[in-house]
Amino acid sequence: MSGEALLEAVRAGRTVEAVGLLDGMTDAERRSCLPALKELRKELRSAPWNAASRATGPALHAAGAACHTGAAGAAAWIAAADMRWSQASPGVLLHVLGDRESDWLADLTHRLAARPATSGIPFALLSGLVALSGCEVPATDAYVRGWFGHIGSSWPGESTVVQRLRRDPHLSPMITALFESVEVTGLIAWLLSDRPGSWHNALAELAEEGDLDRKVLLDGCVARLLRGGTPSHQQVFLRLLASLAPTRDEERERSADWTALACQAVPAVARHAQSVLAPLALDGELTSRQLAEMSSGVLFRTERKLVRAQLVLLGKVLRRDPSTADVLLPAAAEAFGHEDTEVQERALKLVERHATALSGSDGARERLEELAAELSPGLRLRAQRALGIEAPGSAPAVQEEALPPVPERARLAAAPESVAELAEEVSAVLASGGGVAVFERTLDGLVRHAHRDRDALLEALGPVVARCWWKDRDPGHPVVDRSFRESLQGLEVVLAALFDGVGTATLHAAVQQGATGGDCHHSALSRAFDARLWEAAHRLRTDPMPFLLATPTWDTGLLEPGELVARLAEYRRLEARPGTADFAQALLRVRRDEPSAAEEAAAKARALGSPEGYRLAQWLTAGGPSLPTARRRTSGPRVLLELGELEEVQGLFPKEFRPLGRPLTVFEDHRYCRHWGVTDRRHWPAVVPGRRELVAARLLPDISTAVVEDGHMDAAMLPLLAEADGTAGEALHLCLAYGLGARRPEDRLAAVDALLVLAARGQLDAGRLGADIGELVRRGALKKSRLTEAIRTAAATGAYATVWSVLRGLLPDLLADLASDGAGGGAVRGLGELLAVAADCAERSGARGDLAHLAGTAERHGSSKAVTQARRLRTALTREAA
Structure with missing residues (x-):
C-alpha cells in the first residue's frame, strides 16, 4: 500500500508527502516502487509541457533518486537530461539520501561530480553530499566550477571573497585544481576580474597570511603560463601572478621559465617575462649565454615591440660590459632576418656600434657574416662594410625574378567508355562540382551512353543517385519541378531527366521559355550555361543526341574548329538533329584566333551542306572574338564598369544567349540575384572562352x-x-x-x-x-x-x-x-x-x-x-x- 501511496503522491506533485512516505520505507519497498516510477517517467517524456507535468517532475526526481539502491543508478537518475528542467531541490535530495552509508554516498558524490559541468548538477547538492559522506572533495571540472561560483557570488551586506575563502575547509585542493584544469579556467574567467575585492587580490592576501602556500601559487601560475592557451585564459594567471608580486629572489629562481615564456608565450605574457628578465640581465644576474638564448627566441617573434625592446636590452648590456660582444652580437644579428626592415636596421646599428669589441676567438664574426646575408640588399652593404667583408661602394646583387610556372592548356580526355567508369565520375561531380574538364566530359558521357544503352546507364547510376533529394518522388512533383526551375543544380537536372525525376512539361517549358530567376548582372552567363543543360535533359527524354557538339577541346573551354567540323559531319551521317543551345555554345567556344586554321575549317564546314555548316563557316570567317566598349562608372566608393553592346552575339543566336552581348549597366545591381554561392560560377569563363x-x-x-x-x-x-x-x-x-x-x-x-x-x-x-x-x-x-x-x-x-x-x-x-x-x-x-x-x-x-x-x-x-x-x-x- 505504501508503494501505491507513493506513486499517487508523485503523480499529484506532492513532494513533501512523497518524502514523508519514503522515510518510512525499507530498501526492498523502495526497489519495488522503481518500475512504476520509470513508467511514469516515460509518460512524462511524451506528455505536454504544462503545469501538471512540471509539478510532477520534482517529486518524481526525488522519489527515483531514493528508490535506486545502487549508486550508479541513483547518479544516472539524478543527472538525467530529461529531468533537468524539473528537478527536486538539493535540500530534498539530501534529505531522502541522508540515510545511506557513507561509502555509498561517497561513490554517488564522485559519480555526480565526474559528470560534465553542462549536466547542471547543483553545487549545493555536491557539497552537501561531500559533507554527508565525509569523503575527499572531488577535484573535477563540475565541482571546481561550482565551488568558484559559490564562493564568488556576493550579495549586499554579505562577507567579501577573502572572508568566505578563509572559512572554506577545501580552499587548498580547490586552488590546486584551478591550476590543473583547462576547462575550469575558461568557465570561471569572468569571475577572476580586476574589480574591487577580486579573486586575485584575495588569493594574494591569503598567501601573505599563510593560509595558502605562496610557492604553490607562484609555481602554479608559471606552469599554467608555460602550458599556453587562449589569451583570455592566460590573462587570468598573469593577473594572479602580478597580484602575488614575486620578489627578486623568486624571479631569479624561475629565470629559465621566464626565458621560455618570453620566447614562446602569447604577447602579453611574453612582455611580462621580458620585463622580469631585463632587470636581472642589467644587474648581471643572467649570464651572457642565458641572455643570448633568450634573445635568439625573442628576436624570432613577429611582434615588433618585443623585438625592439630586446634589442634595446642587448644594447644596454653591451654598453655595460663590452666583453660580452662575442656572445651577444650574434644573438642580436638574429633580427637580420626579420620582416620589418626597421628592426633589421636597429639590429645592424647595434652590430656596427659594438663590432670593434669582437675578439673573433669563438667564430662570432663568421656567424655575423652568415646572418648578414638575410638583410635587405641596402642594409647588407652596410653590414659588409662594418664587418669588412667587401670593399665599400659595391652594389647589392639583383635577385632573379621568381614567378610561378605558366599554366598550360590541358586537352580533355574522351568521355568514359564504360558506364561503370561514368558512374564514378558522376559521383565525383555530384560531390565536388568538378572543374570544366571533368564536368564537360561527364556531361558528354551521359548523353553518349543514354543514346547508346539507356538501360545499362540507369542500372550503373542507380546507386549514385539513390540519395539525391529528388529521387523516388512522384514524376512532375511540384516541389521538384519548381526547385529545378529556380536553381538548375548543375548535372542533377540531367540525372533527374534520366530517372524521370522531373516532368517532361517542365523540361519543355524551360527549353522554350528559359529558366525562371532574377535578371541580375550574372543572368547572361547563367542563362547560357543553363540553357544547354535544360536542352540536354529534354533531349534525353524526347530525342537523345548521339553526343554533344560543344564539349571543349581544352580545359579552358576552347574548341578546335576542325574538331567541331568533324562532329557536325558525324551528326549529318547519323541524320541526327543538333541541339540549338548546344550548337550556339559550340560557336562561342570555337577558336578563331588563327586565321589560317579558321579558313580551312570554314571551307570544310561549307562542304557539309547543312545549315549548321554554313553558320559555322560564316562565324569562322567573321574575324577573331571581339569585346564591347567599356566605360567606368562610380557608385559610392566603388569603381565599376559598364559594357556596350556586342553585336555578333545577337541575331542568329538563341534568345538565352543574346544577353551575353547586350549592354551591362551598374543599375542592374539592385535586381534580384539567385547566384550567391552557386558552384556553376567556375564554369562561366568556359561559356565565353577568349x-x-x-x-x-x-x-x-x-x-x-x-x-x-x-x-x-x-x-x-x-x-x-x-x-x-x-x-x-x-x-x-x-x-x-x-x-x-x-x-x-x-x-x-x-x-x-x-x-x-x-x-x-x-x-x-x-x-x-x-x-x-x-x-x-x-x-x-x-x-x-x-x-x-x-x-x-x-x-x-x-x-x-x-x-x-x-x-x-x-x-x-x-x-x-x-x-x-x-x-x-x-x-x-x-x-x-x-x-x-x-x-x-x-x-x-x-x-x-x-x-x-x-x-x-x-x-x-x-x-x-x-x-x-x-x-x-x-x-x-x-x-x-x-
Whole structure:
C-alpha cells in the first residue's frame, strides 16, 4: 500500500508527502516502487509541457533518486537530461539520501561530480553530499566550477571573497585544481576580474597570511603560463601572478621559465617575462649565454615591440660590459632576418656600434657574416662594410625574378567508355562540382551512353543517385519541378531527366521559355550555361543526341574548329538533329584566333551542306572574338564598369544567349540575384572562352561590394580568370585590385595568386593595376593595411620586380595625397608599411629611376615610418649600379 501511496503522491506533485512516505520505507519497498516510477517517467517524456507535468517532475526526481539502491543508478537518475528542467531541490535530495552509508554516498558524490559541468548538477547538492559522506572533495571540472561560483557570488551586506575563502575547509585542493584544469579556467574567467575585492587580490592576501602556500601559487601560475592557451585564459594567471608580486629572489629562481615564456608565450605574457628578465640581465644576474638564448627566441617573434625592446636590452648590456660582444652580437644579428626592415636596421646599428669589441676567438664574426646575408640588399652593404667583408661602394646583387610556372592548356580526355567508369565520375561531380574538364566530359558521357544503352546507364547510376533529394518522388512533383526551375543544380537536372525525376512539361517549358530567376548582372552567363543543360535533359527524354557538339577541346573551354567540323559531319551521317543551345555554345567556344586554321575549317564546314555548316563557316570567317566598349562608372566608393553592346552575339543566336552581348549597366545591381554561392560560377569563363572580360565585368559588382562592405567574396574566381583565355583588360584588373584589399586573408591570397599568374603569362598591366589600386584607396574602397599584407605576400614569393612595377603606379597618388594633407593625417596612416615593401622590392629588383612626390616625402621632418621608408626607397632608386 505504501508503494501505491507513493506513486499517487508523485503523480499529484506532492513532494513533501512523497518524502514523508519514503522515510518510512525499507530498501526492498523502495526497489519495488522503481518500475512504476520509470513508467511514469516515460509518460512524462511524451506528455505536454504544462503545469501538471512540471509539478510532477520534482517529486518524481526525488522519489527515483531514493528508490535506486545502487549508486550508479541513483547518479544516472539524478543527472538525467530529461529531468533537468524539473528537478527536486538539493535540500530534498539530501534529505531522502541522508540515510545511506557513507561509502555509498561517497561513490554517488564522485559519480555526480565526474559528470560534465553542462549536466547542471547543483553545487549545493555536491557539497552537501561531500559533507554527508565525509569523503575527499572531488577535484573535477563540475565541482571546481561550482565551488568558484559559490564562493564568488556576493550579495549586499554579505562577507567579501577573502572572508568566505578563509572559512572554506577545501580552499587548498580547490586552488590546486584551478591550476590543473583547462576547462575550469575558461568557465570561471569572468569571475577572476580586476574589480574591487577580486579573486586575485584575495588569493594574494591569503598567501601573505599563510593560509595558502605562496610557492604553490607562484609555481602554479608559471606552469599554467608555460602550458599556453587562449589569451583570455592566460590573462587570468598573469593577473594572479602580478597580484602575488614575486620578489627578486623568486624571479631569479624561475629565470629559465621566464626565458621560455618570453620566447614562446602569447604577447602579453611574453612582455611580462621580458620585463622580469631585463632587470636581472642589467644587474648581471643572467649570464651572457642565458641572455643570448633568450634573445635568439625573442628576436624570432613577429611582434615588433618585443623585438625592439630586446634589442634595446642587448644594447644596454653591451654598453655595460663590452666583453660580452662575442656572445651577444650574434644573438642580436638574429633580427637580420626579420620582416620589418626597421628592426633589421636597429639590429645592424647595434652590430656596427659594438663590432670593434669582437675578439673573433669563438667564430662570432663568421656567424655575423652568415646572418648578414638575410638583410635587405641596402642594409647588407652596410653590414659588409662594418664587418669588412667587401670593399665599400659595391652594389647589392639583383635577385632573379621568381614567378610561378605558366599554366598550360590541358586537352580533355574522351568521355568514359564504360558506364561503370561514368558512374564514378558522376559521383565525383555530384560531390565536388568538378572543374570544366571533368564536368564537360561527364556531361558528354551521359548523353553518349543514354543514346547508346539507356538501360545499362540507369542500372550503373542507380546507386549514385539513390540519395539525391529528388529521387523516388512522384514524376512532375511540384516541389521538384519548381526547385529545378529556380536553381538548375548543375548535372542533377540531367540525372533527374534520366530517372524521370522531373516532368517532361517542365523540361519543355524551360527549353522554350528559359529558366525562371532574377535578371541580375550574372543572368547572361547563367542563362547560357543553363540553357544547354535544360536542352540536354529534354533531349534525353524526347530525342537523345548521339553526343554533344560543344564539349571543349581544352580545359579552358576552347574548341578546335576542325574538331567541331568533324562532329557536325558525324551528326549529318547519323541524320541526327543538333541541339540549338548546344550548337550556339559550340560557336562561342570555337577558336578563331588563327586565321589560317579558321579558313580551312570554314571551307570544310561549307562542304557539309547543312545549315549548321554554313553558320559555322560564316562565324569562322567573321574575324577573331571581339569585346564591347567599356566605360567606368562610380557608385559610392566603388569603381565599376559598364559594357556596350556586342553585336555578333545577337541575331542568329538563341534568345538565352543574346544577353551575353547586350549592354551591362551598374543599375542592374539592385535586381534580384539567385547566384550567391552557386558552384556553376567556375564554369562561366568556359561559356565565353577568349572573352574573360565579359565574365570579369559581371563579377565586378559582387567583388567590389564584398570588399567595401567587408563581406564574403568568391575570390576563387580570380585565379580562374587569370588562367582563362582572352584579353586581360580593365574589368579583370579592377577585380584584381579589389581582391588585393579583401577582408579575409584567404581571399587576398587568391588575388595574389591571380596577380602572379597574369605576370607569369605576360598579361599583367602593372601600371593599370597600380593606378586602379591608387584610385580605390583614395576613394576609401580599400584599406591600406589589407592591401599592404597582400602586396607583401606577393613580394615574398620572389616576384620583386613585378610587385615594384605595381607599386610604381600606385605610390605617386598616395604620396601626392600626403603632400597635400599638410601634417599627414589619414594620408600617412599605413603608408609607411607600403613604402617599406616598395623599398624592399626596389632594392632586390635593382629598380632605378624617379618616383613622383617621393622626394617631398623623404625630405619631410621627423622619423616616422613613412618618412624613413621614403628615404630608403629614394636611396634604392638612385643608387649607382655596380
